[in-house]
Amino acid sequence: NAGVMQNPRHLVRRRGQEARLRCSPMKGHSHVYWYRQLPEEGLKFMVYLQKENIIDESGMPKERFSAEFPKEGPSILRIQQVVRGDSAAYFCASSLGLAGVRGDTQYFGPGTRLTVL
């Protein structure tokens, strides 16, 4: 059973370009979470999705950021018109059920390290 997969592992973009980060959850998992981690900082929640639904996006910046988890294919975190402050590690996690309510374990992908030049 493959773990959570993220690609690319490293992404370099110039200011103003778009960044697309992909996350394939563990097999059988339908709950996906995106987190951002700045250097020397903790994990900051961004968005929680289930298939075709955004459940909670309270941690997502209002502009330039969007996320989706289509019926088929990976979850995508999209950052438009990137700025230097977007440089960070972006981690995706998946769980079998509701990690918050049922306490199901979250499993993390290896992350995508975004560098904005």
Add this chain to the structure above:
Amino acid sequence: RKEVEQDPGPFNVPEGATVAFNCTYSNSASQSFFWYRQDCRKEPKLLMSVYSSGNEDGRFTAQLNRASQYISLLIRDSKLSDSATYLCVVNSSGGSYIPTFGRGTSLIVHP
């Protein structure tokens, strides 16, 4: 007060030492608790769940104190390979589906 608080450290200990970390949480309705380990530039990995009765896994012991709203992690006979950041995670009921991560406690085990 932050939802989940941890002493960032670093905790510098020699091999073989016993070290303990605490993590306090503010939401008394919190339901489940975990410790994760994160190595430098790697993803967090589940270390252990924390049960009400406390639980032990080899050299690691986790405890929950609901009255004082904290969880603890005890590491006995520290190894060099234990050097990492230890993240406390608290899940709350009442409509919030989002596990809340502490900022982490850095542990450095030296020879």
